[in-house]
Amino acid sequence: MKWLLVGLLVVFLLLGSFLLTPSPIDSKAWDAPSPPAMTGVLAPNERLRLADLLARGEVYGPEDTTIGPDGVLYTGTQDGWIVRVHPDGTVEHWLETGGRPLGLVFDSNGNLIVADAWKGLLSITPQGDITVLTREAEGTPFRFTDDVVIAPDGRIYFTDASSRFQQPDYVLDLLEMRPHGRLLRYNPKTRKTEVLLGNLHFANGVAVSPQGDYVLVNETWKYRILRYWISGPKAGRAEVFADNLPGFPDNLAVDGEGRYWVAFPTLRNPRVDAMHKSPWLKDLVAKLPDSLKPKPQNYGLVVAFDRNGRMLTSLHDTRGTHLQEITSVNPHDGVLYFGSLHNDRIGRLPLQAIPGLGEATP
Structure with missing residues (x-):
């Protein structure tokens, strides 16, 4: 009996300590829309399992x-x-950035432009010399530099996923559900950085249209893609390009036919959607060890859209054993390359292997 009382006392003390410990987040309620049915264009298939592994x-x-x-x-x-x-097939560890390199793109001079989660926006010469292009905008330092793309005019568009949480704590940003993300533009000629869109719920992948008249940016936690107009009568305005997506959109890229390919690291999580209605519950979950926080489902998913935001096709690995947690899809010379945040491989799939792809809407 004595040991039982001691055990109960320990449990109560631990529980009290857990409840009294401040939460690392100040979460906000959000009513997530019901996810789309996985039918039609989104019907599960195993096309990603056709990819070669590099x-x-x-x-x-x-x-x-x-x-x-x-x-x-x-x-x-x-x-x-x-x-x-x-x-x-030779793999070469070329150089270390000292941070966590995420988005990559080459500029017209052959320099590798890197969105480094820890270091900011970097430029790396073919000889391996690293220059920090920018680390802050409007007085706010980057905490999670995420993806990057270069427009036809040479200006660089990139994202700071969260001005509050860094890469290891992205789940806290999800649970808090407050808009800490930004879409930014860096001008190599003036070396100035400007904020184009703020208050985004995890600003992630970016892609510039082939004509350079708009840029797409994934707002991951809201399951949607926004279009920001660079030029034309809508210049400076943003609108929803695609909404209520089947998963968390990560990076995206455009191919030679004007199709936008979007990578989804995982499908929607019904428990996370349900938790969003209860900030007090999210504040408690945020205090749990990482092993008890929400985890991505092992699933591979990529979706192609036309320029009007209409879904054209989808690629799946329903078991997530070949390609899973896909964070990027990059078209090049008729081939798609797939990256992943935690996988140990790169996927490669010819576009011609995708049945019924068709052409993008002009």
Whole structure:
């Protein structure tokens, strides 16, 4: 009996300590829309399992990919390396950024532009010299530099996913559900950085239209894609491009036919959607160990859209054993390359292997 009382006392003390410990977040309620049915264009298939696997077991977390002027595939990994995968399959750890390289793109001078979650927006010469282009905008430092793309006029569009939480704490940003993300633009000529859109719920992937008249940005926690007009009668305005998506949209890219390819690391989580209605519950969950916080489902998903936001096709790995937690999809010379935040491989799939793809709406 004595040991039972002692045990109960310990439990009450631990519970009291847990309840009295301040939460790391100040969450906000949100009523998530019902997810779309996985039918029609979204009907599950196993097309991602047709992809070849590159650098399998030799990279960890190749979050984004890009093909350089030298024909070599570049990616950034969780341990801070820029890794090169040569056409013959050789994997080379090229250089370390000292941070966590995420979005990658080459500029017209052959420099690799990197959105580094910890270091900001970087430029790396072919010789491996690193320059920090920008680390803050309007007095607010970047805390989670995420994706990057270059417009036809040379200006660089990129995202700061959250001005409050850094990369390891992205789940806290999800639970808090407050708009800490920004869409930004860097001008290499003036070296000035400006905020185009603020108050975004995790600003993630970016893609500029082939004509350079608008940029798309994924608002991950809201399950939607926004279109920000760069030029034309709507210049400076934003609108919803695609809404109520089947998962959490991450990076996106446009192919030569004007199709926008969007990577989804995981499907919607009904428990997370339900929790969003109860801020007090989210505040408690945020205090739990990471092992008890919501986890992504092992699933591979990529969806293609036309320029009007209409879904064209989807690629799945329903078991998530071949390609899962896909964070980027990059078209190049008729081939799609798939990156992942935590996987140990890069996927490669020819567009011609995708049945009934058709062409994008002009």
